[in-house]
Amino acid sequence: MSNLINFFAEGFILAGALVLAIAIYPISLLYTRLPTGKIRNAWFFLGVLIVAFIGGYIAYWLQHQGKLVHVDALSVPVIFFFGAVFVLLVNTLSVKTARDIRQIYTLQQENITDPLMGIFNRRYLDKRISDEVWRSKKYRQPLSIFIVDIDHFKQVNDTYGHPIGDEVLKRFAQLVKNSLRESDIVARYGGEELIVILPRTKSERGAQLAERLRLSIAEHLMEIASQCGEKSHEMQLTASIGVAGLTHNIVDHTCLIERADQALYQAKQQGRNLVVHHQEQQSQRV
Incomplete structure (x- = not known):
């Protein structure tokens, strides 16, 4: 035992x-x-x-x-x-x-996340911008946004094809993201349009950041190789940007986006490669 x-x-x-x-x-x-x-x-x-x-x-x-x-x-x-x-x-x-x-x-x-651009998608954008407007109104903090649109992007697809166009969108989204502050939120709005949300930022400061971004885009030489191993393509893009800030007479995020979209439309009408600030109706050009 x-x-x-x-x-x-x-x-x-x-x-x-x-x-x-x-x-x-x-x-x-x-x-x-x-x-x-x-x-x-x-x-x-x-x-x-x-x-x-x-x-x-x-x-x-x-x-x-x-x-x-x-x-x-x-x-x-x-x-x-x-x-x-x-x-x-x-x-x-x-x-x-x-x-x-x-x-x-x-x-x-x-x-x-948008599967093509690698930034936030429209679903996240709608919720986040609604939350940011609510928070800014509740705590009386400034808020601004801007819409970024690649100028004549259709010509990129027509000239180089859609695979190159998709790669351009990827590179463009990362360029925008890397050119902004860590606190800024970048999301795809639709097509080649991006919306940037700038929490606790007055619209005047938002317009300055938008102008800095516009210059970064215009000065950036983008080199994209063909997926089939053919020669690479070099291109310089420009962008039109519409800026809007939250004011007391904006009831929700849709009104804020509408104002930024109106400013973007004006930037395109005035020749593109332009920043238009909705509140002051001022524009800046290279």
Whole structure:
């Protein structure tokens, strides 16, 4: 009987050490996928602790080898084993939870991102601009927007084809995004038109940012290679921009967009490559 008890006791200890060794694998998955930082370091430290526990299990087994012959001697090995099982379950659950969160985040991003331009889509735009107007009215904060439209974009499709035109839209969207502040929200409004929301920004400042963006677009040389490996195409785009700011007589976001759209129309009528500020009816040209 004592030999059987010793067999089970040592078995629980060695099995616990094996389970702990297996528990290191989920930690390695998390460690390799996490960016450098405190959380990654914490998981590394946990892995080191598990290795230390494995060494403790082995040391306990060597010290008590052949000596665990009483029934009450099973308590510590059993605790060792189920403690190791607990560590394995927690680590495995952490990996699965992290994977599920990542999948949920990816689905959410796909739901609000335009698949072609890689910026926010119209669905997100409608909700976000409505929220921003409500927030600005409630807390009496300034808000401005502008609509950006590529000048004569139809000629790009007619001259180079739609695949090149799609690539132009991708590059254009990223150029706009990179030319603005981190707090500004860029979304596709329709076709080649983008709307930029500028929270806590007066329309005069919005017009300045729009002019800076217009200059960046006009000065940027875009080089796009054909998808079939043919020669690359160089082009310089220009854009017309209509700016509008939130005022007390604007009841909702549709009125704000309408004013910016009117300013955009005026910019096109005046020759394009232009910024028109709706409130002051001022224009700026290169």
